[in-house]
Amino acid sequence: MFALVDVNNMYCSVERVFDPRLEGRPLVVLSSNDGACIARSNEAKDLGVQMAQPWFQVRHLQKTHGLIALSANFELYSDMSARMMAIASRYSPNVVPYSIDEAFIDFHGIHGDLTAQSRHLRTTVLQELGLPTSVGIAPTKTLAKLANHIAKTCDRKPGHYPQALSHRLAQVCNTTDLTATELEALMSATDVGDVWGVGRKIAAKLHAGGVRTVLDLMRADMATLRRQFSVVFEKTVLELRGTPCMEVEEAPAAKQQILVSRSFGKPVTQVDGIVEAVSEFASRASEKLRLQGSVAGALQVFIRTSPFREGDRQHSPSMTVPMRPTADSRKIVQAACDAARSMFRPGFNYAKAGVMLMDLREAQAIGDQGELDLGGSDGGESAPEPDRPALMAAMDELNRRFGRGAVRVGSTASALAADSGGASWSVRQDRRTPRYTTRWEELPVVRA
């Protein structure tokens, strides 16, 4: 058995913990550059604000309906997320975080009333963190996700499902507590698009074929589905029918790629601005790489103009650069900047750039390859600059203690830009709340 626990409207709920005045009011949290809505309170959803909707399209609701918008405060959300995961871990030795606001709890081998334990978990998170959660419990992960969705819907739209069920399943839904008839009633009132793994495209295709509800999908002909869709989707359907197809992970897997990308606060037209940004992203990506104990064998750099500015000429090149596996910021930054410089063309309004580290492997696996290269050099080339793991470790520790950016790779333009008061590409974040739980100088103040 699996449970999926997630925080309702996570970012909005966290903001409300620290500012109770936001309670009951329509609230959205915005992406970087305050560009789009990435979290919505129930009240904001009721106003019709869509997920990822551009802020400029709903800004007028501030005046007419009291809509409040905050810039995303990821440092705060990550910390609250870690606390939530820690509480979940009291209920099973195997809790696998799935995203910042949700985790799968492996209940295999856990005895007793799982519904009651899940309700207890909910209450504990609410008491200790002030965050509202929902829990879905089922024999497969896909069903647990769906049960979670049903638990939320029962809570938020009591009229959507038969009333007796709605009342029972609000906040916590365990599919094994249900009779076959009750399960059918729920599945026939749930759209296929609400299933984990069914996105816009697949939902449209299913609808066109007359498969509208989850019950339709559970009863659809497997051979036909397999012909029309991929093996991924086949697994989804099998899971809906109760056959587990997704493994129980023991430990969170190391990332296979690390991406740092950002839209710019305003268009960048000069090569220096692009290089500054790419240098910064490469540097951040290198830190993440070392944090998970990996080295990268290749990196990809992309820069792109805005597809939304239809009058602009578009240019969106990307370049992949193989490297001798390394986690050394100096080398990664150098390679990324060289790539960015060679792709840049004057006369374009660049809107975004990114650096992706690929071909990741464990740091130990490469051993003393540096020395190997020295021995095998064919005479003509000069020896490659060796990696400096101790230097990188010292840099990471200083940045951890004194804040990101305290120590940087000095050869790059971003260091200069930071000194001269902010780079031309830097993001806008006008509405961010304090990082209450992770910065001493931003601790909340209680007045007697």
Add this chain to the structure above:
DNA sequence: TCTGGGGTCCTAGGACCC
């Protein structure tokens, strides 16, 4: 004026090999 930033997995098609 203004449109997120991460990730995963699978598939199709080309290059290359025998």
Add this chain to the structure above:
DNA sequence: TCTGGGGTCCTAGGACCC
């Protein structure tokens, strides 16, 4: 007129997730 077939590896792109 007519130009194999099967395998592997790699990359780009598409679907999905939050």
